[in-house]
Amino acid sequence: MPSDPHEEERSEAGSLGLPDLGDGIDALTFEQILEMDEDEEEREFSKSIVFGFFEQAEQTFTKMDNALKQQQQQTNQIIFVFNRELRDLEELSSLGHFLKGSSATLGLTKVKDSCEKIQHYGQMKDEAGINAESDEDLCLSRIRETLVTVKEEYAEAEKVLRRFFAG
Amino acid sequence: MPDREALESPPKPMAAHTPEPTDAQAGVNKEEWVTTNVDVKGDVVADGAAAHPLDRPLDRPGADIVVDSSMRIVQISASYLALNSLLPIDGCHYHYQFAGLDVFDAIKMHGLVPEPDSWRHAIHNALTKQDAYATADIDSTGQKYWCLRVVPVFQDSKLAYIALYAQVNVARHQTEPSGGELDVNDTYRILVETVKDYAIFMLDTRGNVKTWNATATLMKGYKPEEIIGHHFSTFYGDEDIKAQKPKKELEICLREGKVEDESWRYRKNGSRFWANVVITSVYRKGMHIGFSKVTRDLTERKAAESRLISAYEESEKLKSAFLANMSHEIRTPMHGMLTALTLLMDSPLTQEQRELGGIINESGSVLLQVINDILDYSRLASGVFSISLDVISIPDIITSVVRSIRPTLKPGITLESSLSPNTPGSAKGDPLRYRQIIENLVANSAKFTDAGSIQIDVSVACDDEASYTILTEVTDTGIGIPDHGVKSLFTPFNQFDNSATKRYKGTGLGLTICKSLVELMGGEIGFRPNSDTHGCIFWFTTKIQKINKPKQVDELEKQMEGVNISPPDDPGSLLKQIAPGKRLLLAEDNYVNRRIMLKVLKKFGFEQVDTALEGASAAKLVIENPQMFDLILMDISMPVLDGIGATREIRNAGLTIPIIAMTANALKGDAEVYLAKGMDGYIQKPVRLPLLRETLLTWLKP
Incomplete structure (x- = not known):
């Protein structure tokens, strides 16, 4: 990510006097969304986007849970374990990528970073997506751990955002 | 004169050889003829017979005639008589008829061959020599050859007799017919009549057909009686006749003796054939009597030629297509490699590993450039490259090229640009291709310049109602081009430094690609040495079209300029x-x-934004409506077909619509990858609005 212009803009954005959204949300990016509202009181557009995102995130988490659950069931059976694991890893990676896109757009930095990790683990790589990892089970367990983390991060962000729109 | 057929025919009765005109009926009544003669000669014989012992006909190989010193016939042989168709019949010895006659009188009287002069000449020679004398072949009638031999016989140094021998030389007559003019003509006539595939005919001095052979009939469809007497321009097409080609051909033929031509000729039924024609002037005894014309039908050969040519073109096309496909296929894994390498380089590495990685990266980039060049070249060669007519802003392109190349220059080299004030800010042309050419030339200069400067100059060479001709020059202070290299600068796969240890990498395709692109855009490209230093000046012209603004708008703009001081x-x-x-x-x-992007675009002022939920439908929509969209914003990761695949499909369909990639993949080198995949720009997610705005402005102007 290009950090320099980002930092510059952030300082400018601070002047808008938004309430503190915590370190899970990138103020500048989120502001961009808010700027699209026709009415700053109603915030119809940004609100619908953010709530739409909540829905999307929860659906995605459910899909991730399912993929992992299938994994769990599968490990007890001997047949097709290898293929199954690979296929589920692929699915998890693409789910991670999907949620990464929208969380990045809204500025949910922490959620985005975790989603990216899931994407990389699913590609059988380390968290930064640089080094290959050949142990599928290790990748799966890392995803499982990260999924827990990202749900927490998401819950935190959701709380902040709901408060923001409620206020 | 003796009958010419005497030799070939069985001996005839005397009828045709009446010794005297008054004896016309002698043949009918042989007995009478003989009797009369016997009576007549009887006295003579009596005198002669008393003079010497030879009183019967001589037979070969004896002498044909024996005369005494006063040239009176002593004896005459039966075979000689037979030769003259004067045969003794039923054993009667007619030689008595001749005995005592003066030999020359007898020859003259009976029409004996050869004629008296030959005999006289031979006898004279023999007597002068006092020895035997033989003549060379005597052509007495045009058909027969005679050999005369004269042997004087001396008794006590006194001439007693002369033996005369006459021999007809039949062998020579048969083996050497070429002496006869008629035979030569016959031979040629037969040859001309029977030759196949060649229409051979004669024209008179004015060009009217005089003769017509069988092949001419077959080839041109005219029977001899239909064409003889007609002018030969009948065979030419209207255009040739309008151009007075037949007349001109005869003129050339008269001047140079011969003229050859290959073109269409027409048959009687109007169909045409591809003909090779040779016309030759014909002279007899220095006088021009006409022309000979030989025509060959080359339709089949021409068809075969064009089949060969099209087969060759087809194979060239296939070759280029193959190259294009191969390059494309090689590019994909190359990108994978380079991307993976970038990731690798970001991981903790030892110094040595980093250096090795750097080498791989550099080599890979060079290889990628080579493949891209080949891809471009083969596309250009196979003619699938098309030039689009978009809005082009040359100042913008130059600025952008300078900006992108400056960081890659060796330290100490400056890159500057100058545009003449009348350079149009916007016109219609192909911005991508223009950019490609200028980038290529500048990169080339950068490659071969170790110190000094590179200068880009743009000016308007000329302009008319509808278009500008833009002259772009790239001047460097590099190593220059040796004289011997100038000629082959723009030929493919050529670098003037082709030594095994060549310092400069590359396929040698860059300038060839530039040349093809410039020509596609209706311009020219060239080189001249930089006279200030030993560097190069590469120049090219491009024709770009003026944007036709309604006059009102122009005036309005002028007013606006006055009002609005700051643009x-x-x-x-x-x-x-x-x-x-x-x-x-x-x-x-x-x-x-999607929702956010739509909102953003709406805020930017866009009123028409269509959406596609995945790559395949996006590609389909664009390909089916090639003129509909001005720009595509393309997510990279999408189901069904990702953004890269969709871009490939759109580009494969020959569309040059700007495609901007959008992705949250924040890897270094991604931008290059997407650009190499046929995309024009790249925006990282989360999208920064100023950057998006700038990118849209770049690709939508104005």
Whole structure:
């Protein structure tokens, strides 16, 4: 990510006097969304986007849970374990990528970073997506751990955002 | 004269050889003829017979005639008589008829061959020599050859007799017919009549057909009686006749003796054939009597030629297509490699590993450039490269090229550009291709310049109602081009430094690609040495079309210029001006992102934005409506077909619509990868609005 212009803009954005959204949300990016509202009181557009995102995130988490659950069931059976694991890893990676896109757009930095990790683990790589990892089970367990983390991060962000729109 | 057929025919009765005109009936009554003669000669014989012992006909190989010293016939042989068709019949010895006659009188009287002069000449020679004498062949009638031999016989040094021998030389007559003119003509006539595939005929001095052979009839469809007497221009097409080609051909033929031509000729039924024609002037005894004309039908050969040519062209096309496909296929894994390498280089590495990685990276980049060059070249060669007519802003392109190349220059080299004030800010042309040419030339200069400067100069060479001709020059202070290299500068796969240890990498395709692109854009490209230093000046011209603005707008703009002192360079307002007229396609699978992008675009002033939820439908929509969209915003990761695949499909369909990639993949080198995949720009997610605005402005102007 290009950090320099980002930092510059952030300082400018601070002047808008938004309430503190915590370190899970990138103020500048989120502001961009808010700027699209026709009415700053109603915030119809940004609100619908953010709530739409909540829905999307929860659906995605459910899909991730399912993929992992299938994994769990599968490990007890001997047949097709290898293929199954690979296929589920692929699915998890693409789910991670999907949620990464929208969380990045809204500025949910922490959620985005975790989603990216899931994407990389699913590609059988380390968290930064640089080094290959050949142990599928290790990748799966890392995803499982990260999924827990990202749900927490998401819950935190959701709380902040709901408060923001409620206020 | 003796009958000419005497030799070939069985001996005839005397009828044709009446010794005296008054004895016309002698043949009918042989007995009478003989009796009369016997009576007549009887006295003579009596005198002669008393003089010497030879009183009977001589037979070969004896002498044909024996005369005494006073040239009176002593004896005459039966065979000689037979030779003259004067045969003794039923054993009667007619030789008595001749005995005592003066030999020359007898020859003359009976028409004996050969004629008296030959005999006289031979006898004279023999007597002068006092020895035997033989003549060379005597052509007595045009058909027969005679050999005369004269042997004087001396008794006590006194001439007693002369023996005369006459021999007809039949063998020579048969083996050497060429002496006869008629035979030569016959031979040629037969040859001309029977030769196949060649129409051979004669023209008179004015060009009218005089003769017509069988092949001419077959080839041209005219029977001899239909064409003889007609002018030979009958065989020519209207255009040739209008151009007075037949007349000109005869003129050339008269001047040079011969003229050859290959062109269409027409048959009687109007159909045409591809003919090779040779016309030759014909002279007899220095006088021009006409022309001979030989025509060959080359239709089949020409067809075969064109089949060969098209087969060759087809194979060239296949070769180029193969090259293009191969390069394309090689590019994909190359990108994979380079991307993986970038990731590798970001991981903790030892110094040595980093250096090795650097080498791989550099080599890979060079290889990629080579493949891209080959891809471009083969596309150009196979003619699938097309030039689009978009809005082109040359100042913008130059600025952008300078900006992108400057960081890659060796330290100490400066890159500057100067545009003449009348350079149009916007016109119609192909911005991508123009950029490619200028980039290529500047990169080339950068490659071969170790110190000094590179200068880009743009000026308007000329302009007319509809277009500008832009002259772009790239001047460097590099190593220059040796004289011997100048000629082959623009030929493919050529670098003037082709030594095994060549310092400069590359396929040698860059300039060839530039040349093809320039020519596709209706311009020229060239080189001249930089006279200040030993560097190069590469120049090219491009024709770009003027944008036709209604006059009113022009005037309005003038007024506006007066009012508005500071030009509206706020990108937001600029984009707002052009956005309403543009139609965009947003390909994005994520609902949240899609909604936000739509909102952003609406804020920017866009009124027409279509959406596609995945790559395949995006590609389909664009390919089916090639003129509909001005720009595509393309997410990379999408189901069914990702953004890269969709871009490939669109580019394969020959469309040059700007495609901007959008992705949250924040890897270094991604931008290059997407650009190499046929995309024109790259925006990272989360999208920074100023950057998006700038990118849209770049690709939508104005």
